[in-house]
Amino acid sequence: MFMATAAFFLGQAKLFPKSLQSIELLVIPVLFVIISMVYWSAKVGMKKAGFR
Secondary structure (H helix, E strand, O other): OHHHHHHHHOOOHHHOOHHHOOHHHHHHHHHHHHHHHHHHHHHHHHHHHOOO
16 A cells, blocks of 8 residues: 555656645655555554553
8 A cells, every 4th residue: 555655746746737746745645555554554553562
């Protein structure tokens, strides 16, 4: 998921309109995916370890 999001938003920046081509806007979806993956990994790890 991270690789696809990064490749689409960061690798294909020139395909977006000029107003959306700033790196600050294109990084938001990539950061969302990274944060979601960390949250999910922590949640699954704590569940397997017996924490609730």
